[in-house]
Amino acid sequence: MKRVQKIPFTKSQAIARRGVITPLAAIVLLAVMTGIALIVNRLWLDAASLEVTTCVETAALAAGHEMVSDELLKEKPDYNLLMERAETSANQALKLNTVAGQQIGINLTKGDNLLFGKLVPVEETGLRKFLQTDHEPQSIQIKTLKSSRLANPVADFMSDLTHTDLGSTGAQIEATLDNHVVGVRPFENVPVPAYPLAILKNDPTGKQTETWELQINQKRGKDEYRFNPETKTVSRGSDGIPEIILTGKPRRGEITDANMQLLDFGSDLKSKPIVRQILSGITRNDLKHFHGELLFNGNPLPVHCSPDFENAEQDAFESMTGQCRICFLYDQVTASSQKYDGTADCTNLVAGRIMSVKKIENQTIEIILQPGVLTTRTAILAKPESDSSASQSKPDLKQAADTSKPVTNKYIYKLYLTR
Numbered sequence: 001m002k003r004v005q006k007i008p009f010t011k012s013q014a015i016a017r018r019g020v021i022t023p024l025a026a027i028v029l030l031a032v033m034t035g036i037a038l039i040v041n042r043l044w045l046d047a048a049s050l051e052v053t054t055c056v057e058t059a060a061l062a063a064g065h066e067m068v069s070d071e072l073l074k075e076k077p078d079y080n081l082l083m084e085r086a087e088t089s090a091n092q093a094l095k096l097n098t099v100a101g102q103q104i105g106i107n108l109t110k111g112d113n114l115l116f117g118k119l120v121p122v123e124e125t126g127l128r129k130f131l132q133t134d135h136e137p138q139s140i141q142i143k144t145l146k147s148s149r150l151a152n153p154v155a156d157f158m159s160d161l162t163h164t165d166l167g168s169t170g171a172q173i174e175a176t177l178d179n180h181v182v183g184v185r186p187f188e189n190v191p192v193p194a195y196p197l198a199i200l201k202n203d204p205t206g207k208q209t210e211t212w213e214l215q216i217n218q219k220r221g222k223d224e225y226r227f228n229p230e231t232k233t234v235s236r237g238s239d240g241i242p243e244i245i246l247t248g249k250p251r252r253g254e255i256t257d258a259n260m261q262l263l264d265f266g267s268d269l270k271s272k273p274i275v276r277q278i279l280s281g282i283t284r285n286d287l288k289h290f291h292g293e294l295l296f297n298g299n300p301l302p303v304h305c306s307p308d309f310e311n312a313e314q315d316a317f318e319s320m321t322g323q324c325r326i327c328f329l330y331d332q333v334t335a336s337s338q339k340y341d342g343t344a345d346c347t348n349l350v351a352g353r354i355m356s357v358k359k360i361e362n363q364t365i366e367i368i369l370q371p372g373v374l375t376t377r378t379a380i381l382a383k384p385e386s387d388s389s390a391s392q393s394k395p396d397l398k399q400a401a402d403t404s405k406p407v408t409n410k411y412i413y414k415l416y417l418t419r
Contacts, residue, residue, distance in 0.1 A: 002305055008162075053173070055097040056142050056418060058106065060175035062086075062093040063140045064168065064415045065401040070312040070377045072326075072410065078137060083116055086140065087230045090114060106144050108177035115141040119418060120177055122227065127419075130174055134227035139418070174419035181349065181409040183295035183380040184282075184326065191269060191281030192294075192378045195317075196274055198305060198344050199246060199369075200259040201329040212329055212350065215244040216371055225320060225370060234322045234355050243355060248364040249307035251407045255335045258307035260367070261344045263328065265303075269341065271310045278316040293380065300345035304324075305333065308340060309365045317367060324372035326351050327411060351411035371411060379414040 063086035066234040071077045090108050108114040116137035119128040130141055202213040213223030221242030227234055246260040255261075267273035277286065285290050295302065309317075319394045330344040356368040 011404055012015060046197075052086060052144065054174045055094060056144055058097055059090040059093040060140050060142050060173045060282075060417070061415060063090040063114070063142075064175040064177055065089070065375060066411050067137070067140070068373050068415070069229065070089075070239075070370075070372050072243060072373050073371055079134065081180075082135070083137070085116055086116075090140075090142065103174065108142060111190055113143045117141065130419075138178075139174060140172045141172070141419075143172045147167055172419065173417065176418045177413045177415050178373070178381055179408045179410065179413045180382040181379045181412045181414065182297055182382045183293055184349065184376070184378045185293035185380050186282060186284045186378050187288065188284060190378060191283045191286075192326060193281050193324075193374065193376055194277075194328075195320075196259040196263040196265050196277045197304070198263050198328040198330045199244070199347055199350070200220040200333075201331055201347060207256070208259050210245050210247070212244060216242060221245075225368065227353060227355070227370070232322055234353075243368050243370045246367040246369055247360075248309045250362040250364050253362075255307050255333055255339070255342050258364075261305035261330065261333060261342075262308055262309065262313065263303045263305050263344065263346070269304070269306045271312045275312050276311065278320060294349075295347055296346070296379065300331065300347050302343050303328075303330075303346050304341065305330075305344040306341045307333075314357065314359060314365045317365075319359065321354050324353040324374045326374070326376070327369075349409060349412055373411055373413070375413045375415040377414060377416070381414055 022416060034402060047298065066086040066089045069081050069082055069085075071082055087110050094106060094108065106113070110116070111320040115130075115132050116134060117132040118128055118137060119139050120131045121127070122129050130139060132141075172401045184194065186192045200208060200211050202211050203209075205390060207217075219242050221244050222300050223238045223240065223242050224236060225234055226237045226239035247258060248260065249255055262269065262274060265282050266288060267277065273286075290301075327350050328344075328346045329348045329350055330346045331418050335342040351372050351374050352369040353372040354367055356366075356372050358366050360366050
């Protein structure tokens with residue numbers, strides 16, 4: 001039998017071996033901890049970047065909403081006033097939102113990290129580019145590219161160790177207003193902010209003078225009411241925007257004696273669904289007969305209508321005093337054989353707010369309505385919200401950039417993020 005020869009280790013050799021292993025273990029542990037720290041930092045950055053982006057998007061949209069105001073309907077809109085309101089609203093939105101449990105800690109200042117301008121097409125590519133300008137701006141750009149590390153302990157330690165800014169988060173967001181509106185389309189649980197109400201656009205016979213064309217477009221209407229955007233209240237007084245007086249059919253009158261009509265959007269002209277639409281808007285279910293949308297692309301849209309207003313409907317309109325909603329314009333109305341209803345040829349969308357509602361002696365209703373301006377994401381645009389994909393040929397892109405100038409709607413805008 002062979003014996004295994006034992007090799008004796010001296011005490012000094014054991015100590016030397018431990019002296020080698022201990023530094024190696026420390027180096028491996030440091031490498032592992034550094035890797036874990038970087039992973040934690042990366043996860044934190046991903047979460048914080050998403051929160052920063054959401055926060056800045058909210059601020060940009062808040063600023064955009066302030067740029068859409070009845071001020072735009074005046075002969076000389078004060079865009080400086082609108083931009084001041086937008087700056088205030090954007091900063092308030094930042095304060096109401098947090099990143100990693102803290103406020104983002106950025107003050108937005110016009111001309112610095114809060115820019116106003118327009119999206120203009122680039123001829124070489126057909127894409128649109130932000131151009132800073134204070135002349136009738138319709139786009140807002142917010143830059144937060146160097147925000148603080150916002151309570152990230154890993155980033156604080158690593159940044160101090162490596163003299164870098166590993167934990168910074170930021171975003172550059174653009175929001176744009178577009179009023180190339182050709183229709184409206186409600187979403188699931190998002191109704192169109194519209195009244196089932198049509199207003200006479202024009203009367204070639206001259207019988208009816210209270211028309212949108214005469215009283216609003218040609219500014220012949222009286223200017224006796226004003227709306228305060230801060231208090232959301234209506235009061236008597238001039239504000240530079242004329243009103244139109246709308247009346248229903250008198251008790252013994254004809255359907256053409258009225259200059260406004262209640263529209264049948266799935267209500268069958270019954271009072272209960274009409275009141276709901278007045279108070280809450282027009283839903284997708286209401287537009288089943290219209291394939292879920294209302295489009296005005298040059299051809300009149302015939303809609304069943306009635307010039308008679310029940311008491312509940314009058315009360316509903318009165319409760320909406322001061323609220324800006326979409327209304328419809330019609331060129332002509334054709335009475336049915338029953339004489340109490342008919343068909344209105346609707347041609348366009350406008351927006352307005354009710355300033356006064358009263359019942360008059362001949363059992364009809366009188367509504368004083370002032371044009372207004374609103375934004376809604378239910379608006380259908382005549383051109384795409386985003387540019388064409390890069391896979392398309394350049395001639396097609398150039399053609400799209402050159403021809404995308406349809407008629408604008410000065411009452412209705414769509415506000416959306418473009419970057």
